[in-house]
Each structure stands twice: as structure tokens, then as C-alpha cells.
Amino acid sequence: MNINRNILRSILVLSYVLVIGFIMYGFSALYSYLNTGADRSSMLHTDIKKIDQYLPKITWEALKNEGRPMDEQTLGRIETNYLDAWYIKHLGYQTNTKKGLDDYYTENARKNIYAIIDENLDAGMTIQSTTLQHDLNLEFFSEDGQLVVITDKNVVEYKRIYKNETLLLETTDVSTYKVILLLEDGFWRIRHMVKESSADFKSDNKTVSNKNIDIRGINYYPQASPWDMFGEQFDANIISKDFKRIKDAGLNSIRIFVPYEAFGKANVDTEKLKKLVQVMDVAEAEHIKVMVTLFDFYGDYSVLDWTLNHRHAETIISTLKHHNALLAWDIKNEPNLDFESRNKTNVMAWLDHMINLVKSLDSEHPVTIGWSNAESATLLIDKVDFISFHYYEALDDLETTYKTLKTDITDKPIAITEFGMSSYSGLWNPFGNSETDQAEYHKDSQTIFSENNIPFMSWTLYDFTDIPKEVVGRLPWRKNAQKRFGFIDEHGVEKEAYEYINSP
Amino acid sequence: MMHKRAYILATVLMFIGSFSLVGQSEIKDTFKLLTHDTEFEAGQNILLKFSGNSETNPLLYCTNSYGSVVIQGTNKNKILTFEMPKSIANKTGLVNWKLLTNATNLSGKFYITPKQEVITMETYLGPPSIEAGGTDYAMLVVIPTDPLDNPLQDSTQVNVKHQFLTSEYNNVVYTNYLIAYKNLYSETKSGRMLINSEALGTNSKEYTLNVLPAIPTNFKISYQQHHNYADGNQITTFTTSVIRDKYDNIVSDGTYVDVFITNKDNNILKTSGTTINGIATAKMIHPDHEDTWAVKAFIEGMAESDPLSLNFKQVITDFEVVFSDNSRTITVGPLQSFMKQMIPDGLQVKLHVYQNNTKIKTLIKSSFEGYVIFKLNEDIIPVPNDINDTFKIIIETARIEKSFENIKL
Structure with a gap:
């Protein structure tokens, strides 16, 4: 009886404390909510940031215009407004709305665009478009500084036309425009636009002759910072030791990843870029070649994002293209996995134009796409210099798969740039593979590789302890499996498979 | 019941229809362009005709200077006809088209030229005033536009006329990259210049330009x-x-x-x-x-x-000073001008007070009706402690000074 009463008492007291605690928490949450808000600096809008949303490649011919001499600042303003005019037009045709057009087209000029928007709206057409390049020449600048005429040459214009969301046409053309802009209310607005010539776009890519690529490599992340190689934990010494180990294991190349957003998107973070160059330097010192995979963790592909992607790639490629350690450019890791969510046409067009860009910047290093399976490997074979795909299926089929591909693709080398087996067996997968199974797998793989002379890159050097959720999601059976793909376990001890890292 | 039948019928028809479509695509629709004109005038009714081997009705994609449209044509007796919408037909420049068939990639282009008719002379003149002397100039920029708001073709003749003082001028310029321009130089005379331009018989309104004098020269x-x-x-x-x-x-x-x-x-x-x-x-x-x-x-x-x-x-050569009221009232004047007239009000008179050769006060007053009266109030100049102390007073006006020493206050 007494005990019951004590229990009752303590429950009462506890619930009282809890109720009070909740009320207090509620009040404090409300109080702190009411105290949040604009701080002074944001209240005054003192930090107006220009957001990069449209950055096609721009070149200006040397200024030899008639009329008033041009100054840098005005030219910059004209360029910005002119590009904004294109951007707003793309947006207008994509959504069939007229918002914002009046800022960049004069009253008479905007009527032309409105008419087309109205027509497309009636017909249920939408157009996704972007321009990738503008070669501008200033023809004329009026004496009072209110009117310019420019010629816009080599405008590479990509368009996708949909009728009621069905794709009708995908087209890229190169055109020349004559444009008159007027300075009105502080905006350079388009007054007249006349297309002078136009032709279908043809990329003049040349295949990098690469008949015998000698890749015996491995995908690399430092053990402590997988998928975050260039972050806070970056340590060139560790990477140097790892590269030495890779070299000593008899391998000659690695595959690394450049994350798009972490590298600052269109404006590449110079600190990160320095780290990337450092990695390349270390690799060169160890005589290891590096395949650089671009656009890791990128998944937008939307047409109006392309110009930003291109500026990102441009910075990285122009920084690394003369580096001795560079082996090849892998445009994107497993883009075929985005076919469903991001639309195959979209992804393919993105890859196509990205290859054009990469090749226009670097004509010496081969380009490939790291497809996630052999079925996708035949895509864009005309554009890539060698084919690469990833293989995680049963080894029994590997030889046939590879040979079939070989008969389809005769003139370009085919590499397997990811393969491997997790040695995870435990709570989340009690019937998983053991380390011995893993070793067996690698032994068999190497046998097939050496018999068929297949260039390879295995996944991966280390077992990892932390896998970011972006890689395989949050599901523990996936995460745990992903942790055990290495040749070296989390304590730095070589696993059984290590013996077969390079040969059967 | 009727509805149900209709639905079934429709479904069956669609089914058959889809088969027939597939069938045709296997045969491949072949179209041939019948319209061989590659140049049209803006605003013209532009028809693109194709002859085909079927009654299918593919779409036509067209793109011009401002944007792209996809249009539906009509197929009569295996002649496929597309009429360009106004948004395409009215604007000058190159038009590319593509016939969206499942087979051959038929594409082409035509050029739309502006109408040979000017409706507005879009004119920009600046700066609005220039300097005389023949080196400064204003620029007249003209965009002759046709009735559909297209700039005229390059090399269109534009007459730039201007009148200045007694002369009238006519200059011929030609449009290049959509515009024509003329620099109008000043002459040595200042004045107002009236400007007008003309292309294909259409005249602009009158524009004025002020020719301002050049920089002044030395003067007297x-x-x-x-x-x-x-x-x-x-x-x-x-x-x-x-x-x-x-x-x-x-x-x-x-x-x-x-x-x-x-x-x-x-x-x-x-x-x-x-x-x-x-x-x-x-x-x-x-x-x-x-x-x-x-x-x-x-x-x-x-x-x-x-x-x-x-x-x-x-004007003032001398003036009188009268001390009264124990020297605490000092009357200066009459202050007389060149004809002995009382000096006009407002002449400044200064009074400096020195005690033991140190200046202790300066009073400034303006003359009124020829006189200035200073009152040395005891609040201003107190009675000295030592009864024997004397003061020196200096009165100054029109650069004349008068000094009075050993004055007891």
C-alpha cells in the first residue's frame, strides 16, 4: 500500500516536472522565435550579391568600333544586360510567361517575343533552350552613349521543343545575329535583333588516338575522408603515402572525383583547386596517372544550368590539362543512373555538349564516361575516346559481356573503371561475402582481365568507416556493404584480396 | 448503350489507326519541298509546300531572329502546305525550318527581307548641344524601319539634311549594320541647327541642335x-x-x-x-x-x-570729439563728407579704451545723421580702484585716428 502510494507520488512529481518542462520549452521556443528576424546588415540589403545564373562563353573581338570609343565599364554593362536578355528569353519560352522581358527588350522588340509566346501557349509548345557561346563584336557606339550595334557570331544555341510535354525536336545550331541595344532607364535593352545566318551545329571534336590504353588502376579516396577528398581533412602526406602504396602494389593509375558543388559550381574555389593540383603533383612524383572524374554529386542537368557547368569544367580543365599526371577525363560518374529521374534526352544532351566543351579545351587527353553498366556503354561511343563502364554483376558473365561489347565497338578501347566486392557480412546481411570470397572474386576478375587484356580500375583501396548519405542513402545494409569494398581494412591491414590487386 | 458502342468504335478505330501509322512509318513518308523561293518580303503570306506520298500531317519547326514555333500544316491531295504565322512572316532575318517527320530529315532556310517602305525614321541625336568652331560634332543615328518594325536592309540610302544660318545641306549616307549615322560638325558661328533625315521618301520630324559659342577669349x-x-x-x-x-x-x-x-x-x-x-x-x-x-x-x-x-x-579729413558727462559720453562729429554734407549713415567709428597702456575695450558704432555717440557705461568700463588711474582713448574712423590721453573715468 505504502509502496503504491510512493510510486503514485513519484509519478505525479515526475509528470509535474515534465509538464512544467514542456511549458518552459514552449515559452522559450516562442521567445527565441520572436527574437529571430532580420539582423541589421540584412535589413539594409547592403550585401547585394550577383547570382550567377547564366554564363555562356563570351569573347569580345578587339574594339574597333565606329563612333564613340568604348570603355570597359560600359562594355561590361552591355554584356551583362545582353546575356540577361537571352536568359530571360529562354525562361520565357520555357514557361511561356512574359515576366521580366520588359526589362531587357524595348517596347517594340518585346512584342515579337510576346507574339511567339502566345502562339506557343496556344499550341501547347514549350521550348527549353540555352546558348553556350557568343563571339561578340562591337560595331558601333553612338556619340551620346545611348545606342550600340553588336554582331553576335557563333551563337551555339541548343533547343528542345516539346508539345504537351512530348519531345518533338532536339536541335543545336550556330547563328550570327545583328543586335541594336538602347540605353533606357539604366538598362541596355534590345531594340532590334536580326538573324543573319545559321547552320546546324557540328562539333569538330577529334578522337584522341588511344588504341592501347594501359590502365591498371584503382579508385581512390583517402581512408579518413571518403567522398570528401578535398575537404577539411585534406592531407597531402597521407595521399602521398597512399599513392606510394598503390605504386608498390604494381598499379599505375587512380581514378579520383571532383565534386561539383563542393568545388563551388561555376566559380571554382581556388583553395580546392589548389588541393586538386597538389594531388596531381603527388601522383606525378609517384609516377601514377590520374583519371579525373568531373561533376561528382551533380544531378540537375537542366538546360539553363549548362552554362554554369561549362564554366566549372572550363576552370578545372584549363588548370589541369598540361599536368603530366593527367590520364583522362571521366565526364561524369554513372550518369545513366539519372536517366529515369532527370530524363534520358536531357542527360544525353548534357553529356554530348560537355564532351564538346572538354574536347575544345583539351584536345590531348582522352575523354570517357563512367557508365554504371555495360548496357549503357554503347551510348555516345562516337564522342568518347575510350569506353568505360562499371561492373558489379556476376563474374561468370563478365567475359561474354566484354566480348559482346568488343564486337560492337571495334575502334576504341574499353575499360572497366569500377568493379569490386564487399566483404561485409554481419547484422544487416548475415549471408554476405567473407574476405576470402572477396579475394576469390578479385583473383577471378584478374584472371579474366589478363586473359582478355582488359584495362581495369578496382573499387577501392580502403575500407571506410563513414559513408556520407549522399553516396548510397541512409539504409544501413547499403551503407555497411559500401564500407567493406577495400583491399585494406579499417585498421590499415591488408585484406586477403590485396594479393590480387594487380594480377591473378 | 449508344455511348458504349461509340467508345468501342473509337477504340477500335484508334487501334487500327495506330497500326496504320506504324505501317506508314515503315514505308517512310517522303516529302519533297515544292517551294523554291528562298527570299520573301516581310508581311508577305509565306507558304511552304511539300509534295508527299501520304496524307500524314507532320509538324514544321521554324526559328527566326526572336524565337521558335512549331506549326501545323494542311495536307490536301498529298500536298502539304504550311502557312507561316505572323510572328515568323513579319520579322526580317533568316528563318530555318525542319519538317518533323519520322523519316527523312527535311530542313531548309529562307530569308525574310524588310519591306521597301519606310514608316518611321527612328532617330537618335546626341549630344543636344555642341561647340562652335568646326571640331565639335553631334551624331545623328537613324534606324529607318518598315511598317512591321524591321530595320531596313543594309546600304539603304538615307539623306541627312540640315540647315544652319543661311545654308542648307544634304548629305547622303547608307545604312550599315541596320543603322545609318552622320556626324554633324559645327561651323564657326553659333546658332541653331535644324536637322531632318529621309529614306525612301519618308521624312523624319525636325530635330534641333544648339551650336553654342566656343570658350570665351580675353576681354576688357x-x-x-x-x-x-x-x-x-x-x-x-x-x-x-x-x-x-x-x-x-x-x-x-x-x-x-x-x-x-x-x-x-x-x-x-x-x-x-x-x-x-x-x-x-x-x-x-x-x-x-x-x-x-x-x-x-x-x-x-x-x-x-x-x-x-x-x-x-x-572724404573725411578731420572730425571733432566732445567729452561730456565725466568723459563717459563721447560725441564724435559732425562727420562731414566732401561738400561738408553730413556723411551718409553707416560710417564705421571705432573707439579703443586703454588703461595703463593696455587695451581694455574696443567699441564699434555706425554713424547716424553725421554723429556717433559712445556712452561708456560703468558696467562696461568700471571706475578704477586707484583714483589716479588714467585712460587713453583712441577714436578711429576713415583711417583717421585721434588720441586722448590722461582721461579720468
Whole structure:
């Protein structure tokens, strides 16, 4: 009886404390909510940031215009407004709305665009478009500084036309425009636009002759910072030791990843870029070649994002293209996995134009796409210099798969740039593979590789302890499996498979 | 029941229809372009015709200077006809088209030229005023546009006409990259230029351009005054000669002229005026004592006048001082001007009080009806502690000083 009463008492007291605690928490949450808000600096809008949303490649011919001499600042303003005019037009045709057009087209000029928007709206057409390049020449600048005429040459214009969301046409053309802009209310607005010539776009890519690529490599992340190689934990010494180990294991190349957003998107973070160059330097010192995979963790592909992607790639490629350690450019890791969510046409067009860009910047290093399976490997074979795909299926089929591909693709080398087996067996997968199974797998793989002379890159050097959720999601059976793909376990001890890292 | 049947029928038809479509695509639709014109005039009814081997009705994609459309044509007797919508047919420039069939990739282009007719002469003239002398110019930019708001073809003749003073001119220019322009240079005379332009018989409205005089040249300055006495009351007026530029144009009204006056003490007095019909006037009050002024006028940074010198004669030669009320009331005057008339009100008189050779007070008063009365109040100059203390008083006006010593207050 007494005990019951004590229990009752303590429950009462506890619930009282809890109720009070909740009320207090509620009040404090409300109080702190009411105290949040604009701080002074944001209240005054003192930090107006220009957001990069449209950055096609721009070149200006040397200024030899008639009329008033041009100054840098005005030219910059004209360029910005002119590009904004294109951007707003793309947006207008994509959504069939007229918002914002009046800022960049004069009253008479905007009527032309409105008419087309109205027509497309009636017909249920939408157009996704972007321009990738503008070669501008200033023809004329009026004496009072209110009117310019420019010629816009080599405008590479990509368009996708949909009728009621069905794709009708995908087209890229190169055109020349004559444009008159007027300075009105502080905006350079388009007054007249006349297309002078136009032709279908043809990329003049040349295949990098690469008949015998000698890749015996491995995908690399430092053990402590997988998928975050260039972050806070970056340590060139560790990477140097790892590269030495890779070299000593008899391998000659690695595959690394450049994350798009972490590298600052269109404006590449110079600190990160320095780290990337450092990695390349270390690799060169160890005589290891590096395949650089671009656009890791990128998944937008939307047409109006392309110009930003291109500026990102441009910075990285122009920084690394003369580096001795560079082996090849892998445009994107497993883009075929985005076919469903991001639309195959979209992804393919993105890859196509990205290859054009990469090749226009670097004509010496081969380009490939790291497809996630052999079925996708035949895509864009005309554009890539060698084919690469990833293989995680049963080894029994590997030889046939590879040979079939070989008969389809005769003139370009085919590499397997990811393969491997997790040695995870435990709570989340009690019937998983053991380390011995893993070793067996690698032994068999190497046998097939050496018999068929297949260039390879295995996944991966280390077992990892932390896998970011972006890689395989949050599901523990996936995460745990992903942790055990290495040749070296989390304590730095070589696993059984290590013996077969390079040969059967 | 009827509905149900209709649905079934429709479904069956669609089913058959889809088969027939597939069937056709296997045969492959072949179309041939019948329209061989590759140049049209804006606003024309543009028809693209194709002959085909079927009754299918594919879409046509067209893209022009401003955007892209996809249009539906009509197929009659295996002749496929597309009529260009206004948004395409009315705008000049290259039009590319693609026939969206499942088979052959038929594409082509045609050019739309502007109408040979001008409806507006879009004109931009700037700057709105220029300097005379033949080196400065304004630019006239003309965009002749056709009735559909298209700029005319390059090499269209534009007559730029302008009138200035007694002359009228006509210059022929040709459009290049959509515009035509002409630099209109000033002549040596200032005045107003009227401008007009014309293309294909259409004239613009009248535009005006002000040709302003060039920068002024050096000028002369003179003065007028009622007398040359330093009475501190009259005003001397300085007048410039007619200020002109080097082409003899009178400078613009409102040109600002600074007049600097340096007196005997090397102090500078400054006055100014703005020109009307080339003449600026500036005024300065006379000094109250004998003085010599060196005068020079400037139009800042551009021109200056000849120097000018003028003298002022002393008007007051002497004055009386009367002490009363235990020397605490001091009457100065009469202060008389050059004809012994009472000096006009406002002449400054200073009174300095010294105690043991140290100045303890200065009082300043203006004359009224020829007199100045100082009252040395005990609050201002207290009675000294030592009864034997004496004061010195100095009275000063028009640069004349009178000293009175050993005054007891």
C-alpha cells in the first residue's frame, strides 16, 4: 500500500516536472522565435550579391568600333544586360510567361517575343533552350552613349521543343545575329535583333588516338575522408603515402572525383583547386596517372544550368590539362543512373555538349564516361575516346559481356573503371561475402582481365568507416556493404584480396 | 448503350489507326519541298509546300531572329502546305525550318527581307548641344524601319539634311549594320541647327541642335561710378566688354564672370556677375577711406580681363570729439563728407579704451545723421580702484585716428 502510494507520488512529481518542462520549452521556443528576424546588415540589403545564373562563353573581338570609343565599364554593362536578355528569353519560352522581358527588350522588340509566346501557349509548345557561346563584336557606339550595334557570331544555341510535354525536336545550331541595344532607364535593352545566318551545329571534336590504353588502376579516396577528398581533412602526406602504396602494389593509375558543388559550381574555389593540383603533383612524383572524374554529386542537368557547368569544367580543365599526371577525363560518374529521374534526352544532351566543351579545351587527353553498366556503354561511343563502364554483376558473365561489347565497338578501347566486392557480412546481411570470397572474386576478375587484356580500375583501396548519405542513402545494409569494398581494412591491414590487386 | 458502342468504335478505330501509322512509318513518308523561293518580303503570306506520298500531317519547326514555333500544316491531295504565322512572316532575318517527320530529315532556310517602305525614321541625336568652331560634332543615328518594325536592309540610302544660318545641306549616307549615322560638325558661328533625315521618301520630324559659342577669349573691363570719393556708400559698377569666343560669337548668356579687387592692404574683395549679350556687370561698394583698387575679372579657367586700377579719395579729413558727462559720453562729429554734407549713415567709428597702456575695450558704432555717440557705461568700463588711474582713448574712423590721453573715468 505504502509502496503504491510512493510510486503514485513519484509519478505525479515526475509528470509535474515534465509538464512544467514542456511549458518552459514552449515559452522559450516562442521567445527565441520572436527574437529571430532580420539582423541589421540584412535589413539594409547592403550585401547585394550577383547570382550567377547564366554564363555562356563570351569573347569580345578587339574594339574597333565606329563612333564613340568604348570603355570597359560600359562594355561590361552591355554584356551583362545582353546575356540577361537571352536568359530571360529562354525562361520565357520555357514557361511561356512574359515576366521580366520588359526589362531587357524595348517596347517594340518585346512584342515579337510576346507574339511567339502566345502562339506557343496556344499550341501547347514549350521550348527549353540555352546558348553556350557568343563571339561578340562591337560595331558601333553612338556619340551620346545611348545606342550600340553588336554582331553576335557563333551563337551555339541548343533547343528542345516539346508539345504537351512530348519531345518533338532536339536541335543545336550556330547563328550570327545583328543586335541594336538602347540605353533606357539604366538598362541596355534590345531594340532590334536580326538573324543573319545559321547552320546546324557540328562539333569538330577529334578522337584522341588511344588504341592501347594501359590502365591498371584503382579508385581512390583517402581512408579518413571518403567522398570528401578535398575537404577539411585534406592531407597531402597521407595521399602521398597512399599513392606510394598503390605504386608498390604494381598499379599505375587512380581514378579520383571532383565534386561539383563542393568545388563551388561555376566559380571554382581556388583553395580546392589548389588541393586538386597538389594531388596531381603527388601522383606525378609517384609516377601514377590520374583519371579525373568531373561533376561528382551533380544531378540537375537542366538546360539553363549548362552554362554554369561549362564554366566549372572550363576552370578545372584549363588548370589541369598540361599536368603530366593527367590520364583522362571521366565526364561524369554513372550518369545513366539519372536517366529515369532527370530524363534520358536531357542527360544525353548534357553529356554530348560537355564532351564538346572538354574536347575544345583539351584536345590531348582522352575523354570517357563512367557508365554504371555495360548496357549503357554503347551510348555516345562516337564522342568518347575510350569506353568505360562499371561492373558489379556476376563474374561468370563478365567475359561474354566484354566480348559482346568488343564486337560492337571495334575502334576504341574499353575499360572497366569500377568493379569490386564487399566483404561485409554481419547484422544487416548475415549471408554476405567473407574476405576470402572477396579475394576469390578479385583473383577471378584478374584472371579474366589478363586473359582478355582488359584495362581495369578496382573499387577501392580502403575500407571506410563513414559513408556520407549522399553516396548510397541512409539504409544501413547499403551503407555497411559500401564500407567493406577495400583491399585494406579499417585498421590499415591488408585484406586477403590485396594479393590480387594487380594480377591473378 | 449508344455511348458504349461509340467508345468501342473509337477504340477500335484508334487501334487500327495506330497500326496504320506504324505501317506508314515503315514505308517512310517522303516529302519533297515544292517551294523554291528562298527570299520573301516581310508581311508577305509565306507558304511552304511539300509534295508527299501520304496524307500524314507532320509538324514544321521554324526559328527566326526572336524565337521558335512549331506549326501545323494542311495536307490536301498529298500536298502539304504550311502557312507561316505572323510572328515568323513579319520579322526580317533568316528563318530555318525542319519538317518533323519520322523519316527523312527535311530542313531548309529562307530569308525574310524588310519591306521597301519606310514608316518611321527612328532617330537618335546626341549630344543636344555642341561647340562652335568646326571640331565639335553631334551624331545623328537613324534606324529607318518598315511598317512591321524591321530595320531596313543594309546600304539603304538615307539623306541627312540640315540647315544652319543661311545654308542648307544634304548629305547622303547608307545604312550599315541596320543603322545609318552622320556626324554633324559645327561651323564657326553659333546658332541653331535644324536637322531632318529621309529614306525612301519618308521624312523624319525636325530635330534641333544648339551650336553654342566656343570658350570665351580675353576681354576688357571698365567701371562706372558717381564719384571717386571713399564715402563707404556709393557703388562702383564694373562692366566687361562684350565677351566673345575666338570666332567672334558672343558667349552664351549666363557665363559667369568673377571680379577680383585687390586693395592697398593686399586684401582681396570679390564680386561677380553673369553675362547678358556678352556683357557681365558686377558691383562693389566704395571703401570708407582713401584706397587704390587693382581690378581683374576672370572667367574661370578660360579667359581674363585687362587689369584696371582706380583710386578713391578721402572724404573725411578731420572730425571733432566732445567729452561730456565725466568723459563717459563721447560725441564724435559732425562727420562731414566732401561738400561738408553730413556723411551718409553707416560710417564705421571705432573707439579703443586703454588703461595703463593696455587695451581694455574696443567699441564699434555706425554713424547716424553725421554723429556717433559712445556712452561708456560703468558696467562696461568700471571706475578704477586707484583714483589716479588714467585712460587713453583712441577714436578711429576713415583711417583717421585721434588720441586722448590722461582721461579720468
